[in-house]
Amino acid sequence: MTDSTATALEPAIIARVLSESLPYIRQFHGKTIVIKYGGNAMTEERLQRSFAHDVVLLKLIGLNPVVVHGGGPQIDEALNRIGKKGEFIQGMRVTDNETMEVVEWVLGGQVQQDIVMMINEAGGKAVGLTGKDGGLIRARKKLMPNKEDPDKPLDIGFVGDITQVDPSVVKALQDDQFIPVISPIGFGEDGMAYNINADVVAGKMAEVLSAEKLLMMTNTPGVLDKDGNLLRELSARTIDAMFEDGTISGGMLPKIGSALDAARNGVRSVHVVDGRVPHCLLLEVLTDQGVGTMISSR
Numbered sequence: 001m002t003d004s005t006a007t008a009l010e011p012a013i014i015a016r017v018l019s020e021s022l023p024y025i026r027q028f029h030g031k032t033i034v035i036k037y038g039g040n041a042m043t044e045e046r047l048q049r050s051f052a053h054d055v056v057l058l059k060l061i062g063l064n065p066v067v068v069h070g071g072g073p074q075i076d077e078a079l080n081r082i083g084k085k086g087e088f089i090q091g092m093r094v095t096d097n098e099t100m101e102v103v104e105w106v107l108g109g110q111v112q113q114d115i116v117m118m119i120n121e122a123g124g125k126a127v128g129l130t131g132k133d134g135g136l137i138r139a140r141k142k143l144m145p146n147k148e149d150p151d152k153p154l155d156i157g158f159v160g161d162i163t164q165v166d167p168s169v170v171k172a173l174q175d176d177q178f179i180p181v182i183s184p185i186g187f188g189e190d191g192m193a194y195n196i197n198a199d200v201v202a203g204k205m206a207e208v209l210s211a212e213k214l215l216m217m218t219n220t221p222g223v224l225d226k227d228g229n230l231l232r233e234l235s236a237r238t239i240d241a242m243f244e245d246g247t248i249s250g251g252m253l254p255k256i257g258s259a260l261d262a263a264r265n266g267v268r269s270v271h272v273v274d275g276r277v278p279h280c281l282l283l284e285v286l287t288d289q290g291v292g293t294m295i296s297s298r
C-alpha cells in the first residue's frame with residue numbers, strides 16, 4: 001500500500017461508519033467535541049493525515065471539533081539538540097527558563113503550525129491559538145504537591161496551573177466555521193508564559209465549552225490494568241486505587257486526572273483512545289465500536 005492510499009478511508013471503515021453513523025450525526029449535530037492530540041500519537045505521517053481527515057469530516061457533518069495538542073516527544077527532541085534532557089515529576093516537565101523558550105517555540109511555532117497545515121490541506125479551515133491569544137488561558141505558577149513534605153511544595157519552574165479560561169475567541173472561530181487548534185501555553189498576571197500539560201488544557205477546555213465529548217488520543221490501547229489488559233471503562237473509585245498502587249503513572253497521571261475532572265464537571269462522555277488506530281476519531285464518535293477506555297465519574 002502506498003502512503004497516499006494508506007491515508008484514505010479503508011473500505012471496511014467506510015461501510016461501518018456509513019451504516020452506523022446516522023443516529024450519532026443527529027445526536028451530535030452542533031455539539032462541541034474537544035480532541036486532545038497527544039505528542040505520542042502524532043509521530044507517524046500516515047496517522048497525522050488520518051487525524052486531519054477525521055477532524056475535517058466531523059466539522060463537515062455539523063460537529064464542532066476543537067483540537068488541543070501536545071508535543072512532549074517533539075520538545076524532548078529539540079531539548080536533546082541543545083544538549084538538555086527532559087525531566088518529569090508526576091507527569092509534568094520541569095521547565096526552566098531555557099526549556100520554556102524551547103516549549104514555546106516547539107508547541108506554538110512548529111507542532112501547532114504543522115497541525116493547522118494538515119487540517120487545511122485536508123479541506124478544513126484551522127486556526128492556531130496559544131493560551132495568550134484573546135486572553136484564552138490565564139495561569140499561575142504551579143506548586144507541585146510534595147508527598148514527602150506536604151508543607152514544602154516542589155518548584156518545577158515555569159509550569160502553570162490554569163486560573164481562568166475565556167473561551168470567547170474559540171467560540172467566535174467556531175461560529176465562523178473555523179477549527180481552533182490550541183497550544184497548551186498560558187499567560188500569568190506576572191506577564192510570564194507558562195507551560196501547561198496539554199491533557200489539563202484539554203480537560204478544562206471541554207468543561208468551559210460544555211463539550212459533549214472529550215477524546216484524549218494517545219499511544220496505548222487505552223488505560224491498562226496491572227496485567228496490561230485494556231480496561232473498557234474506568235470509574236472514579238478504581239482510578240484512586242490505580243493512582244495509589246502506581247498502575248497509572250507518568251504521562252497517564254495528568255491525563256486521567258483531567259479526564260475525571262471533565263467527567264465530574266459536566267462533559268458527557270470522556271474517552272482515552274488509541275491514536276495509533278487509523279480513523280480512531282470516526283470510529284469513536286460515529287460507530288458503535290469504542291476504541292479505548294471510557295472514564296466515568298461514578
Ligand SMILES: Nc1ncnc2c1ncn2[C@@H]1O[C@H](COP(=O)(O)OP(=O)(O)O)[C@@H](O)[C@H]1O
Nearest residue numbers: 038039040218219220223224247248249251252
Ligand atoms: N495504566 C496505564 N495504561 C496505559 N498507559 C500508561 C499507564 N500508566 C502509565 N502509562 C504510560 O502513559 C503513556 C501515555 O502518556 P503520555 O506519554 O504523556 O502520552 P501523550 O503524549 O499521548 O499525552 C503511555 O505510553 C504509557 O507509557
Ligand SMILES: CC(=O)N[C@@H](CCC(=O)OP(=O)(O)O)C(=O)O
Nearest residue numbers: 039070071072092093196197198
Ligand atoms: C507541564 C508539561 O508537562 N507540559 C507538557 C506540554 C506538552 C504536552 O503535554 O505534550 P503531550 O501531550 O505530548 O505529553 C510538556 O512540556 O511536555
